[in-house]
Amino acid sequence: MKTLRILLLPLVLGMLVLSGCSSTGTKDGAEGGAGSGMAGEGGTSTSAAGGGGSWTGSPLDNPDSLLYEKVVYFDFDTAEIRPEYVDTLRAHAEYLVNTPSARVVIEGHCDERGSREYNIALGERRANSVKRFLEAEGVSPVQIDTVSYGEERPVDPGHNEAAWAKNRRAELVYQ
Amino acid sequence: MKKLFVLLALLLLITSQAQARLVIEITEGVEGALPIAVVPFKWSGDPARPPSQGIGRIVAADLRRSGYFKLLAENQMLARPATMADVDFRDWRALKQENLVIGNIEPNGPGGYKVRFQLFDVYQESQLIGYSFTTTEKDLRAIAHHIADLIYETLTGTKGAFATRIAYVVSEGTLNAPKISLRIADSDGYNAQTIVSSIEPLMSPAWSPDGRKLAYVSFENGRPSIWIQEVFTGKREKITSFKGINGAPAWSPDGRYLAMALSKDGNPDIYIMDLARKKLRRLVRHWAIETEPSWSPDGRKLLFTSDRGGSPQIYQVLVTGGNVQRLTFENKYNARASYAPDGKSITLITRIGGQYRIGVMDLETGSITVLTDGKLDESPSFAPNGSMIIYATRHGGKGVLAAVSTDGRVKQRLALQSGDVRDPVWSPYYK
Numbered sequence: 110m111k112t113l114r115i116l117l118l119p120l121v122l123g124m125l126v127l128s129g130c131s132s133t134g135t136k137d138g139a140e141g142g143a144g145s146g147m148a149g150e151g152g153t154s155t156s157a158a159g160g161g162g163s164w165t166g167s168p169l170d171n172p173d174s175l176l177y178e179k180v181v182y183f184d185f186d187t188a189e190i191r192p193e194y195v196d197t198l199r200a201h202a203e204y205l206v207n208t209p210s211a212r213v214v215i216e217g218h219c220d221e222r223g224s225r226e227y228n229i230a231l232g233e234r235r236a237n238s239v240k241r242f243l244e245a246e247g248v249s250p251v252q253i254d255t256v257s258y259g260e261e262r263p264v265d266p267g268h269n270e271a272a273w274a275k276n277r278r279a280e281l282v283y284q
Numbered sequence: 285m286k287k288l289f290v291l292l293a294l295l296l297l298i299t300s301q302a303q304a305r306l307v308i309e310i311t312e313g314v315e316g317a318l319p320i321a322v323v324p325f326k327w328s329g330d331p332a333r334p335p336s337q338g339i340g341r342i343v344a345a346d347l348r349r350s351g352y353f354k355l356l357a358e359n360q361m362l363a364r365p366a367t368m369a370d371v372d373f374r375d376w377r378a379l380k381q382e383n384l385v386i387g388n389i390e391p392n393g394p395g396g397y398k399v400r401f402q403l404f405d406v407y408q409e410s411q412l413i414g415y416s417f418t419t420t421e422k423d424l425r426a427i428a429h430h431i432a433d434l435i436y437e438t439l440t441g442t443k444g445a446f447a448t449r450i451a452y453v454v455s456e457g458t459l460n461a462p463k464i465s466l467r468i469a470d471s472d473g474y475n476a477q478t479i480v481s482s483i484e485p486l487m488s489p490a491w492s493p494d495g496r497k498l499a500y501v502s503f504e505n506g507r508p509s510i511w512i513q514e515v516f517t518g519k520r521e522k523i524t525s526f527k528g529i530n531g532a533p534a535w536s537p538d539g540r541y542l543a544m545a546l547s548k549d550g551n552p553d554i555y556i557m558d559l560a561r562k563k564l565r566r567l568v569r570h571w572a573i574e575t576e577p578s579w580s581p582d583g584r585k586l587l588f589t590s591d592r593g594g595s596p597q598i599y600q601v602l603v604t605g606g607n608v609q610r611l612t613f614e615n616k617y618n619a620r621a622s623y624a625p626d627g628k629s630i631t632l633i634t635r636i637g638g639q640y641r642i643g644v645m646d647l648e649t650g651s652i653t654v655l656t657d658g659k660l661d662e663s664p665s666f667a668p669n670g671s672m673i674i675y676a677t678r679h680g681g682k683g684v685l686a687a688v689s690t691d692g693r694v695k696q697r698l699a700l701q702s703g704d705v706r707d708p709v710w711s712p713y714y715k
Contacts, residue, residue: 166438219584223619223662224589225620225663226487226532226576226620228573229531229532229575230531230547231530233528233551234573237551259487268681
């Protein structure tokens with residue numbers, strides 16, 4: 110399935126570029142995608158996209174696209190990109206290269222352990238690590254911005270290993 | 285009936301205050317502390333309209349919190365004298381008390397009070413100090429802290445630090461709609477006031493050496509910037525908003541410079557800004573993370589956190605930028621260090637068996653004494669007399685502030701009623 114996705118991806122991207130990106134997802138589309146994801150059921154837009162490249166919104170909102178994944182997670186006290194995120198980040202790099210007008214802010218985040226200011230620095234290192242990956246894949250530096258929130262913006266308020274693993278992350282936020 | 289009414293009025297007062305303040309809970313007892321009795325101060329005005337604050341109790345709570353004193357419980361007192369003529373020293377010797385504090389509050393014009401207190405040596409049967417103050421309702425707590433400072437200094441030889449303040453950050457609301465505020469409060473947690481509120485993170489408050497300004501980091505507009513705000517007027521100024529990190533502000537002891545961590549040149553390094561000329565100078569340059577600068581009391585050296593050795597450790601550098609020296613070798617994670625007021629030790633976050641705790645490192649021996657027993661303790665800050673350290677910890681599922689005596693003997697929690705409390709920093713003495 111994963112290989113299929115990768116094979117299909119350039120095709121989908123190509124179609125979008127051809128269509129002149131006139132349909133970069135509407136706000137409704139974006140929210141619909143998020144909503145159906147949360148509901149856990151195949152919402153109408155989700156199933157339509159799965160049907161084989163008929164997704165009309167931005168590929169960033171297509172649940173079947175690798176671009177749908179906008180968060181990568183890190184191990185404790187490191188900014189090393191884990192192998193399982195390489196495909197996702199390559200997809201984003203490709204999208205950015207093919208969409209020179211696209212701008213992305215990479216947010217670096219940490220778990221709550223240790224010092225807050227050190228975590229700000231560590232979060233920046235994570236964001237930069239993703240930035241460098243994208244640049245190495247050919248993305249122009251002007252398309253990428255970074256910001257570190259350290260431990261100040263957790264997604265999981267818990268105080269255990271499961272919560273910490275979710276909070277050690279970099280998020281790609283398209284502008 | 286009248287008594288009942290007074291009691292009810294008092295209860296109402298206590299509950300209405302409970303919502304606005306921090307609650308202090310002593311979490312550990314004290315061995316070998318100096319026994320002292322503080323008699324509740326006598327109110328000699330209209331019994332139906334007592335002052336809002338029990339001064340004697342505030343004094344007693346301050347002294348107990350310091351760890352140097354063992355307070356006699358009120359229900360064990362054989363008498364409650366308010367003047368020296370009423371004191372029978374034999375009572376207090378029988379209770380093995382070395383010192384005795386008595387006091388009196390009387391009305392002094394509309395809304396005014398006259399507060400008098402005396403401190404006695406029970407065995408010498410002599411007065412050590414005695415003062416009288418005129419004050420108003422709103423300053424009653426401040427007077428009580430001042431009295432505690434005078435007693436503390438007389439009996440320990442060290443200046444008291446009860447009439448000082450703390451600044452800290454509170455997070456309320458939800459994950460998606462947070463309400464972050466920067467607050468200041470008396471050193472015992474009372475009289476909390478919000479001085480900045482935001483929907484974006486606020487971090488790292490730092491007092492100017494005269495106690496009149498706070499530098500802090502605010503993410504308003506989604507990016508970090510360093511601000512300086514006048515505590516008493518609310519007037520504020522943006523100091524830096526470079527690309528990348530603008531963090532960890534720290535005032536030089538003369539108040540002329542602000543050290544900070546900036547990543548505008550690639551990765552976080554330590555910079556020093558001349559505040560009058562707004563001129564920046566890079567103090568430490570390294571490819572690793574450098575952050576959390578903190579000045580020595582003489583202004584000649586700074587501490588900082590760096591992971592240049594593979595994990596965060598504490599380093600020291602001369603203010604000229606030379607002679608970088610690693611100070612911590614004991615645990616694998618050491619961060620957020622600051623000097624004691626006497627410059628002989630530092631407090632820091634240290635990791636022990638996976639737990640983040642507050643430690644004190646003797647600069648002469650280099651050995652770290654762990655003072656706390658939490659899992660996620662952080663942000664230690666010395667009281668201006670070096671007697672205690674305030675820090676952030678977790679209790680009952682939320683962030684709370686706690687203080688520990690520098691010798692580790694007494695711990696107390698300052699638990700807010702709502703929200704997550706963190707990033708505390710103790711004020712200097714007001715100048």
